[in-house]
Amino acid sequence: MTSTEQTYHPDGRVELTDPEAVATSRYGNAELAPTRLAERRWTTYNYAALWMGMAHNIPSYLLASGLVTLGMNWLQAFLTITLGNLIVLVPLLLNSHAGTKYGIPFPVFARAFYGVRGANFPALLRAFVACGWFGIQTWIGGQAIHVIVGELAGAGWRDATAIAGHPWTLWLSFAVFWALQMWLIWRGIEGLRRFENWAAPLVTVAFLALMIAILVKAGGPGPILSQPSTLGWDADFWKIFAPSLMGMIAFWATLSLNMPDFTRFGQGQRQQVLGQIIGLPTTMSFIALVSIVTTSGTVVVYGSAIWDPVELTRRFENPLVVTIGLVMAILATMSCNVAANVVSPSYDFANALPRWLNFRTAGLLTGVIGVLIQPWRLISDPDIYIFAWLSFYGGLLASVAGVLIAGYWFVDRTNLFLADLYLVNGRYWYSAGWNWRAVVATLVGSVLAVGGAYGGPFPTEGLIPFLQPLYDYSWVVGLLAGFLGYVGLTVAFPHRTDKAVHAAPTF
Template identity: 30%
Template sequence: METGKKGIALLEKGIDVSTGEVEKISQRGYNEDLLPKTEDQRSMSWKNYFTLWMGSVHNIPNYAAVGGFLFLGLSPANIMFALVLSSLVVAGLMILNGKAGAKYGIPFSMHLRSTYGTLGAKLPGFLRGIVAAIAWFGLQNYTASLALLILIGKFWPGFLTLGGNFNFFGIGLPGLIAFTIFWGINVLIGLGGGKVLNKFTAILNPLIYVVFIGMTVWAINAAGGFGNILAYRPNLEGVTTYSPILVYLMIINSVVAVWAAPSSSVADFTQNTKSMKDQVFGQGLGLFIGYVIFAVSSVSILIGGSIYYGVEEWNVLNIVNNWGNLPAVILCIIVLLMTTISTNATGNIVPAAYQLSALFPKKINYKKGVLIAGVISYVIMPWKLMENQESIYTFLNMIGAVIGPVVGVMLAQYYFVAKQKINLDDLYMDEENNKSNNAYYGVNKAAYIATIIALVVSISGEFISSLKMVSSLSFIIGCGLSFAIYLLLKLKK
């Protein structure tokens, strides 16, 4: 009778895995990082998710993206609204795709396996967890290291001239030192895992309110009032403009594309939730409030700074660097660096480490995965990618086009084909005694067909100029198309 009550309580909390089941699975050779999390191993409450995503919204690349949105033809007020609307779409994806991890305690690699099969999961897992994650990890580190360079220069101006004409494959000695320092900090945070990240974001969250609200107040005053910010229009001469509805979709697609990788691998975080309510409420509230603040602050700071300095300035670092108040500059840059660390850990280094562990479960655990991913992110020299902006966006659009179809198939499989049920005993099969009748064995051909067709369509604009707009909506098109094709292939049987 007592066991029955406990079972009901577990299901009500969204936890559908027993300790005995996990012990049975662990005997099959899976390392600890891949095993389902039981109730007593889960530590993330709604507050943890709230602070986790709040810290990931305010980062340097996101501010740069808003600078680009201002040239799409919408008014500042409409851009703010589009950003908030985008947050609801992102929150929906995170919550829906996070449910399997929350219910069964499984990480993304096993969630992916339940969709694509034991062999089939390797390619989408490699693309998301290795290619996209490691490349983004390096790029985020380099972008933030430019802020660190400014910070060091404020205390030690001579640092900016160290090395003279020294050049390491396109980067000077000061830049290389700043990149190495920031890269090392990110790797250390990654090694700490979820517990360190939770403490880090708990400290970061109140600082975000203080700094970005303070920056917004400064910007509004600098612009002569909020009305001047709302009335501002950038110089659009020679810039292609689109219909308002299309611009809304482009902004939503861009924001969702930024979160495409975390939304696909969100099970790595929801597997640690204390209850289903915690992950739903925490993620939804964190993303919504985070983007409300971000929408107002980003638009206000960029426009306010442009009005104040008399030039269109869309780099938030340049605006902060021009301030005459040294303590304010230092505080703002430190918080920008911290938010980038938060984003890098949640969206890049953690998924990369788990995927390496999944690809080589008997040789690589989570911490080894962090170190390997960190080294690769350094060796690829991300500053070289920054030399050609067009190639960067082409690369990122292609990665986003891959992840969109993967998310679409994952949602279709879990909610409409599997009907929110996963057989853990079959999913964690004995690799030495595979059974051909196991539903998760091999390759889910329908998933591959849907993914590949959607991928080809969503990246077509990169190669066919007349279809360029398709690439601007790559995630939306890729995710929606793969979802529909997969259901058509599976449900017609």
């Protein structure tokens, strides 16, 4: 006979008194089970290094350089990105709390509000977005490998026969980089932690070196910082500022949901909070400043903004400099990609099929889907990258974040019952494993946030024309609608009593 009781420790962390209580559940496996206290070893440095590794990457660089390309000057782009990351830090820390307190990953956390089965809805939504990001980062890493080999092998490699619009050697580089990342994820979460610890500082040095090289070519920072904004500070700027800000927030909207995947290993709330405050806003502001100065410098040096650092690195004449720079780009991309875009969907897909998929096999599935999404199309244009891709999925995931924050902090007051997260007929079973209130709140929030999507692949007047004005504020709309919708429906239609279970639990 196993016990479903939980132990409360003096520092506020909670664990199952008997870990065997959920061992035979059809909705659990070794990766989804609550982390034992002895296994929660991540320190402040581990979280700061994790964010350094995730934020110091080429897509982060492309955020800032893309804003410069769209007409902002260095100050406007820097303020937009810094403000966006300070805003997204709030839901990120709110959702991180449950991971540290209970030792559970995001999809298990979501079961408390969506239901044991219903959690697959937000988990898979988050997972497929991560697959898209994995593909984008892998394509960028493949480009870097292609350029490095091209510097050594010559024109025969660079100008190889094209297949589907790209040299076959680029497709080969893409495949090699994909395989490297699959090898890293196969090593497990501890292998990833060790990789982040040493890769993050190297990547920081590489981006600084690129900026310094451009500053030397441009004759110092004066010519760069004196460049005017083509938008000014009037209506033209504010028209592009709102959707750009939503894109900056949406960049980490994925992590604002699934950060419990990492904070479940934290030594305590203080360590994860301090590590993330040190790691996210400071690191993103740093990479933004480096990107802005570097991209603005390319206007001075080359006459036009080069927003892709891989393309910029190719412009240098010294093959050794090019090779070192691109090796660092590969490390940066791998560091971010595996942590931000493989860990989460690995848990999410395993949550959907816990008896068939574990952390490693689900990671492989993520890699396959990331290729099928055709990432080379998503980053072909800054308008599509920032406004279509980032703003659209940011609005969708914001409504999920709203439900989680409302449920955890305002409905359940941070009190969860661990065993019931894995039980049939337990507190979180709701109706056939689904809580319709959370699903409705998410759907309504998503429609309000992205129903008016316009521009790029969307109709000029918006998918739903009367909702078009809301799309410029998609993340805020989604977050508030999901939050208010869940609280309102839960109050109007109470879904459980104070008892731990409605009926005898079964596994």
